Amino acid sequence: MAEVLLxxxxxxxxxxxxxxxxAVSFELRRGEVHALVGENGAGKSTLMKILSGVYRPDGGRIVYKGREVRFQNARxxxxxxxxxxxxxxxxxPHxxxxQNIYLGREPRSLLGYIDDRKMNVDAARILRELxxxxxxxxxxxxxxISKQQMVEIAKAxxxxxxxxxxDEPTSALTETEIDELFKVIHKLRxxxxxxxxxxxxxxxxxxxxxxxxxxxxxxxxxxxxxASIGMEEIINKMVGRKLENLFPERRNLPTERKLLEVxxxxxxxxxxxxxxxxxxGEILGIAGLMGAGRSELARAVFGADPxxxxxxxxxxxxxxIRSPSDAIRNGIAYLSENRKEEGLAVKMRLDQNVTMANLGEVSRRFGIISGARELEATRTYVEELDIRTPSLLQVINNLSGGNQQKVVIAKWLFRDSRILIFDEPxxxxxxxxxxxxxxxxxxxxREGVGVILISSELPEILGMTDRVLVLHEGSLTATLRTADTSQEEILNYAAGLGSLGAHGASAALAASASGAGAPGRNAAPGASAR
Amino acid sequence: MSNEITREPTIAAEAESKAESKAPAGFGRKKFALDRFVIFGAFVVLFILFSVVAKNFFTMRNVLTLALQTSTVTLMGIGVTFTIITGGIDLSIGSVIALTGTVAVIAANAGMPIWLSMVMGLVSGIVCGFLNGIMVTGLRIPPFIATLGMMMVARGFVLTITNAMSKPAPDAFGHLGNDTLFHLSSKFPGIGYPVFIMIAVAIVFGFFLRKTRIGRYTYAVGSNEEASRLSGIKVSRIKVIAYIISGFCAALAGIILASRMVTSQPNGGISYELNAIAASVIGGTSLMGGIGTVAGAVVGSFIIGVLGVGLTMSGASFFVQQIAIGLVVIGSVSIDQIRYKKK
Structure with a gap:
């Protein structure tokens, strides 16, 4: 058995x-590839940040090559x-x-300036190896993006x-690039x-x-x-509970009334x-792989993109509909997947965020805001949605992700939106x-709102929706009744393979069951931490 | 409809909240007051300090002069604060001062009634602000560049039309800048009109920024432009309004300045924009946008004003004043940074 490295x-x-x-433990041997898996929030990223010196642990110790280490910083x-x-x-980017590969440790010439030629030659050699x-x-x-990812790998x-x-090195790579990466991994091992x-x-x-x-x-x-563990066992360990209990029971059926025709x-x-x-009263899911056009469809309907x-x-x-304000006026709301970048004014207060899309409702004549009415409205939603906050005037930055999401929802409920598009809520x-x-x-x-739910997590789609639209590279490949479909079927359509075929869908099924699907490159910064 | 959803199950909760609705507004408002208190405290300390150090500093006459002199920076500071809150900047206001004052004087000399000539000056400032706004929103030029360009164009324009020469204005033009209200004796020479204008502008725009929808949207755009757009806010309109307000405030300052001198000042106002920005920043406005108040800009201007007058009366040179103001800008922002980091 190889020596324990870490x-x-x-x-x-x-x-x-x-x-x-x-109190987690983990062991890495020389010359092994050791996978670390778990749902979002399992603590993988936190451990990696500790190992790379970004965070310092509260307790426990790290032994590296036989010696206890305490990294103070990434360097x-x-x-x-x-x-x-x-x-x-x-x-x-510029x-x-x-220069990126050798950033911060540029090779110097004798006179002390940067030796560009050596840098380029060395970089070329590493890239060739890849x-x-x-x-x-x-x-x-x-x-x-995928080439940039390879540069990142070359740098390491x-x-x-x-x-x-x-950490998720393949999320932006093509099949051939993934194969190349695996070859490199074998070589390194x-x-x-x-x-x-x-x-x-x-x-x-x-x-x-x-x-x-x-x-x-x-x-x-x-x-x-x-070699000794099955896929199902891994998933059970990761999830640690029955998937069925993750979602509330659907208690209404969509009506026959069309709310929106696109x-x-x-x-x-x-x-x-x-x-x-x-x-x-319908919950309509939109499924698809990264780049299928799910968010783009929502943004087009909402007028956020032309x-x-x-x-x-x-x-x-x-x-x-030519702008978000046109859509909003017609009762359509869009809750962006990037909460912090596009959903909230994080430096502003809770009450100001809740009323942002409907200030008219709490204003008197000449557009003068009534503080009392604003607080009253905010209080209603804080109680209604059980937003955990020390104060109605709390600055949004200081709230947790779940509570921030509730604030965004409160904003659109206060606007009386009849059609809510949730993008990776x-x-x-x-x-x-x-x-x-x-x-x-x-x-x-249940109250008659039409909900569109965009999600990368298939269990979420299957657990929540009445129907599913499946997109593949900008085209609608299927509209399925959720009750009659399965993860395999959705994945087949999402991969552009048409109706149920064999094509490794069950492996990908496991991937989505892990609760993460395809993480977007532009995911909110808070999303991948912890 | 969603109102129904939200109301229906909360009747009990609402009753509860009504019961305690005397406390509710309290719910955390105090912290904000404290933040602003720090800067106001600094102003008071400075004022007391100079009253002790410099003889004659704390005389009614001097305080009134101080208020009068500071009124131009204050007006500019209030205006530029709007643009900074949206995440922008307005470097053109120093040139706008020269342009608007000169336009007003030329109009008055051409035989227009004084009030109309001053309105002409205001209009020219509003036009400058509007053009800045169009460049920033329509042409998507970064605000620093757009207003830097405007700063040069406006300055060049006013120098061209005047041949860089100051011209005297009709005597009546000087009333606005030099006359006072409540003149009692030589000890209390009265309060200059510019001071009243400054107070009125501070109250009106302070209220506007704090209490109206457009004011709220100004913060929202600076805090998160994309979130604002997706909330249905017309971002471009809000930005253009901010630049117009900046141009308008600078125009007021320019007319007051020209009126006090009773001449056009094509070379006036050079680098005033930097003092105004400094005042705004000392008052807690964040150049990253989303944060700032009119009250802060006013107090910031007065800190600069008190430093200037106080140091002069203590015998310090103009150059030393520059050092002091620079240090105050750096110091006040570092205090802000440290405070934010703690959070």
């Missing part, structure tokens, strides 16, 4: 209000030989590829790391590098992984040889003529708060 012993870490890690861990490839790109065709002198922002490799942490591999795509693990460790809710669950929406090559109907053609009809009347929200959001969505549908 040993995490009973490490704990808490943040205000969250025990992110509760120390990098110098010790622990490299990390983050899910989000950490590159400088520098060249080589088998990718990238010119080291080209500016980074000229590259596609260039540091001669003995431990390499990969045979060189004796220990690799910690974090991924939500359980199907890809079988190509590379030796052992697998499961975390759940900040706790260590188990470590097993990958006809032939086209936007460049992103949306290629999509039509659908939304009924009163559309080339297509009609939006409400109760028989064609709506002229539970991303980055902990399990308990998720259920509250689901209950709320269910209740809205």
């Amino acid at each position: 040993h995490v012993e009973h490490v704990s870490k808490s943040f205000p209000g969250v025990q992110a890690l509760d 120390e861990s990098a110098e010790a030989g622990i490299g990390i490839i983050y899910q989000e790109l950490n590159l400088v 520098l060249s590829v080589a 088998n990718v065709d990238i010119d080291p002198a080209v500016r980074l922002n000229k590259l596609s 490799l260039s540091k001669d790391s003995e431990v390499l942490i990969m 045979s060189r004796g590098v220990g690799i910690i591999y974090i991924s939500h795509r359980l199907d890809e693990l079988k190509h590379i992984v030796d052992r697998i460790t499961v975390f759940r809710d900040g706790r260590y669950i188990s470590t097993s040889d990958y 006809r032939n929406i086209v936007h460049g090559t992103v949306l290629k003529g999509i039509s659908f109907d939304l009924y009163e 559309r080339d053609s297509g009609d939006i009809i409400r109760e028989g009347r064609k709506l002229d 539970t991303r980055g929200i902990d399990v308990g708060a998720k259920y509250a959001i689901y209950e709320l969505i269910e209740r809205l549908a």
